[in-house]
Amino acid sequence: MQIIQDSPLYPIMHPDRVAVIGASNRMENMGTAILNNILSFDFKGEIFPVHPTLEQVLGLQAYLNVSEIPVVPDLAIIVVPTRIVLQVFRECGQKGIRHAIIISGGFREAGEDGKHREQELLRIAQEYGIRFIGPNCIGVVNPNHRFNTTMFHYNASMEGFIGMVSQSGSFITQMFMHLEKFGLGFSQGFSVGNQTDMDIVSCLEYLGVCERTRVIGLYIEGLTRPDQFIRSAREVSKKKPIVAMYVGGTEAGSRAGGSHTGALSGSDAIYQGVFRQCGIVRADSIEELFDFCWALGTQPLMNGNRVAVFTHSGGPGATAADAADRAGLKLPPLSAKTKEKLRDLVPQTGSLNNPIDLTFTRNFYDMMINIPRVLLEDNGLDGILAYFLIFVDNFKRLLGKVDSPLIPIEEYEEYVIELCVHFAKLVKSRNKPLLGSSFQARSEPFIKKLEDLGIPILPSPERSARAMGALYDYSMMRKALTD
Numbered sequence: 059m060q061i062i063q064d065s066p067l068y069p070i071m072h073p074d075r076v077a078v079i080g081a082s083n084r085m086e087n088m089g090t091a092i093l094n095n096i097l098s099f100d101f102k103g104e105i106f107p108v109h110p111t112l113e114q115v116l117g118l119q120a121y122l123n124v125s126e127i128p129v130v131p132d133l134a135i136i137v138v139p140t141r142i143v144l145q146v147f148r149e150c151g152q153k154g155i156r157h158a159i160i161i162s163g164g165f166r167e168a169g170e171d172g173k174h175r176e177q178e179l180l181r182i183a184q185e186y187g188i189r190f191i192g193p194n195c196i197g198v199v200n201p202n203h204r205f206n207t208t209m210f211h212y213n214a215s216m217e218g219f220i221g222m223v224s225q226s227g228s229f230i231t232q233m234f235m236h237l238e239k240f241g242l243g244f245s246q247g248f249s250v251g252n253q254t255d256m257d258i259v260s261c262l263e264y265l266g267v268c269e270r271t272r273v274i275g276l277y278i279e280g281l282t283r284p285d286q287f288i289r290s291a292r293e294v295s296k297k298k299p300i301v302a303m304y305v306g307g308t309e310a311g312s313r314a315g316g317s318h319t320g321a322l323s324g325s326d327a328i329y330q331g332v333f334r335q336c337g338i339v340r341a342d343s344i345e346e347l348f349d350f351c352w353a354l355g356t357q358p359l360m361n362g363n364r365v366a367v368f369t370h371s372g373g374p375g376a377t378a379a380d381a382a383d384r385a386g387l388k389l390p391p392l393s394a395k396t397k398e399k400l401r402d403l404v405p406q407t408g409s410l411n412n413p414i415d416l417t418f419t420r421n422f423y424d425m426m427i428n429i430p431r432v433l434l435e436d437n438g439l440d441g442i443l444a445y446f447l448i449f450v451d452n453f454k455r456l457l458g459k460v461d462s463p464l465i466p467i468e469e470y471e472e473y474v475i476e477l478c479v480h481f482a483k484l485v486k487s488r489n490k491p492l493l494g495s496s497f498q499a500r501s502e503p504f505i506k507k508l509e510d511l512g513i514p515i516l517p518s519p520e521r522s523a524r525a526m527g528a529l530y531d532y533s534m535m536r537k538a539l540t541d
Contacts, residue, residue, distance in 0.1 A: 066189040067256060067264045069157045071200045071246055073132035076101075077124060077155065079108040079146055080137035080162075081115050088161065089137040090116065091209040092197065099206045106131060123149060130154040135197070135207055140164030143193065144178055151186025159207055160192035166252050167194055176254055183255055195251025196227025199244055202270060208249070210234055218243030220351045221271035223261040225250055225279045229344055236345075241500060241509045242352060245270040257282045259290050266294035273355035275347050276302040276338075280324070288336055295337035296539050299354035299532050303341045304329045337535040339528045346524065352514045353525035357491035359533040362440040363387045365526060366433050367413035369445035369519075370425065375413035378443050378495065378519035385527025389413070390438060399432045422448075426477045427484060434488040441526055442492040445519055448474065448504045475507050482511035491529055495522035 062068055076096070080089035093107060093116055106127045107115035114120055121127050124134070124146070134150045136143060136158060143162045150158060165176040176193070183190060191198065197207030201214040210231035220242065224230050227249040237243055245268060248261045258281060265271045274294065281287050291300060304326070333340045339354070341347035365387050369375035379389050389412045392400070397410045403424045409415040414433075416425060433442050485492045494515040500506040505515050516522040 061267045062264065062269075065260075065264045066157065067191075067248075067260060069132050070159065070189075070191060070256075071198060071205065072203050073157070073205070074103040075106070075129060075131040075133070076103060077106045077108055077127060077131040077134045077150075078115075078137075079124065079134060079150075081107045082109055082112060083115055088209055089135075092135060092137060092161070092207055093118075095206050095208060095211055099212055100204045101206075102204060104129075104131075124153045124155070125149065127153070132157060134158040135161065136192075137161040140175070144175065144182065147179060147188075148182050148186075151182060151188055156186070156188055158188055158190040158192075159195065159197050160190055160251075161195060161197060161207075162192075163194040163251075165193045165254070176252065180254055190255045191248065192251045193254060196231060196249040198249065199230065199247040201243060202245070213238075214243040217270060218245050219270065219272040219355045220275055220348070221245045221265035221268060221273070222247040222275045222277075223250060223258050223265070224248065224275075224277035225253070225258070226277055227251075229277045233344070233348065237348065239500065240352065240515075241506065242348070245272075253282045259283050259287050262287070262294060262300070263290050266290070266298065271298070273299045273301065273351045275351045276300065277344070277347070278302055278304045278329075284324075284332070288332060291336035291338055292539060295532075295536060299351075299536075300336070300338045301341055301347050301350045301354065301528070302333055302338050303344060303347045304333075334535065337532065337539050339532050339535075341528075346521075349516055349521050349525045350528040352516070353491070353493055353529050354532055356512050356514055357493065357529055358489050359536065360440045360491060360530045361533075363530050364390050364439050365441040365443055366392070366436070366439050367443045367445075367519075368429065368433060369413055370408075370416035370418065371445060371447055372415050372417070374445040374495070374519040375415050378445065378523045379413050381520040381523035382443065382526065385524050385530075387441075387523065387527055387530060393436065393438055396432060396436045396438075400429060403429050403432070422474070422477060426481045430481065430492070431484055434484070434490050434492070439490070441490060441529070443519070443522055443526060444492060444494045446494055446496040446504070446508075446515065447498070448502070471503060474504055478504060478507040478511060482508065482513055485513060491526065493522040493526050493529075495519045 078093045081093035082090050107118050107120040109115055109120045110122055112120045134155045136146055138146055140162055165172040199206045201217050206212045208231045212234050222244055230247045230249045265274045339350055341350050367375050367378045392412055407417045494513055496515050498505050509515055
């Protein structure tokens with residue numbers, strides 16, 4: 059852990075004393091929203107609001123300026139009008155504050171005058187030895203430290219394993235809700251904005267040695283240090299996966315990135331080549347980025363691209379097979395030995411081809427334990443794609459009406475949950491990836507339990523197949539980097 063504590067990002071993510079400069083008691087004020095979210099996330103450290111006229115801000119004692127704070131804060135969060143950012147930043151340096159997050163915009167992304175302001179910002183930082191994130195960013199989130207400097211409320215019930223670095227604040231904050239749908243969260247998240255000082259490379263290196271981070275997601279509009287990015291990414295991806303989404307390879311994307319963060323973009327082909335060279339998996343959408351992170355952060359590497367699709371619904375099996383082929387995966391015919399083992403487990407109305415289609419089964423134990431075990435033990439398969447469709451409430455209603463239920467209605471949900479536990483143990487006991495899919499969500503107890511046990515259940519068969527393709531791509535790139 060000493061390596062990560064030596065990083066200048068560590069005090070930014072783990073402060074004990076924080077100055078919030080620009081918060082007020084007005085609801086529409088961005089600084090107020092940020093301060094409120096720090097408080098509502100149950101941050102344990104000291105907080106010092108700074109406001110030129112108020113004695114109290116959100117119930118906390120306020121200070122007229124930074125110099126009046128009785129101690130030296132570890133971190134300053136600056137969210138004031140652009141015209142006074144430089145003045146406030148200098149006051150922070152004079153106070154002895156050595157780390158900052160500059161939320162305020164109006165710098166390089168705003169034209170020539172903004173570029174000059176940004177250069178002066180960097181000059182002040184160098185004069186006082188300040189390391190900072192921003193400007194023009196939305197802050198950071200560190201659930202383990204109960205620290206959220208963004209203007210969006212975060213209510214993580216569990217720590218996540220995805221470390222996120224983004225030039226867009228939206229793809230940190232608005233993903234709070236998206237990830238919650240799957241029981242996921244961030245280990246740590248950075249909105250880097252204009253990357254004037256601490257940039258994507260700084261955060262990538264930091265997350266590369268973060269013990270709570272199993273996979274790193276990047277949203278990139280442009281790189282400030284492309285050569286160092288390549289060197290650092292190659293080293294990090296030898297140990298943990300990196301998934302990146304790049305926007306800027308088209309004329310429209312380049313214009314949008316330039317006006318958003320002042321990013322200098324490059325051609326799509328160049329970034330594609332850089333990612334392959336570094337062992338980075340590329341995502342084409344923000345949903346895909348997190349799908350890939352979910353799979354890569356929970357599943358073992360693949361030895362090859364041979365997969366079996368296991369379903370009890372023909373359409374999802376066919377779409378998974380098609381998407382798998384497009385993702386570079388192969389669905390080989392099952393071996394005679396595997397077919398023989400499956401023959402008594404798959405109903406006569408089902409199919410022993412690949413996809414394996416149950417169509418319907420009355421034996422949930424075969425579906426959840428015996429059939430997956432046969433597939434996981436087949437050395438001719440490198441991964442499993444499973445489609446799930448179990449309605450716990452629907453079966454409970456049915457059990458309450460039939461003459462001779464297979465299991466008492468009171469015990470049915472407990473039985474299904476117990477099957478999930480055994481299924482997860484079975485999957486984790488084999489060094490082979492399994493990705494699930496279902497159109498059902500976490501409101502279904504069966505899905506929630508599997509996800510909580512570390513089995514990804516993606517929202518469609520196609521998305522699970524593409525995620526398996528990403529897992530295969532990373533497995534092969536990592537092998538090439540480490541051989």
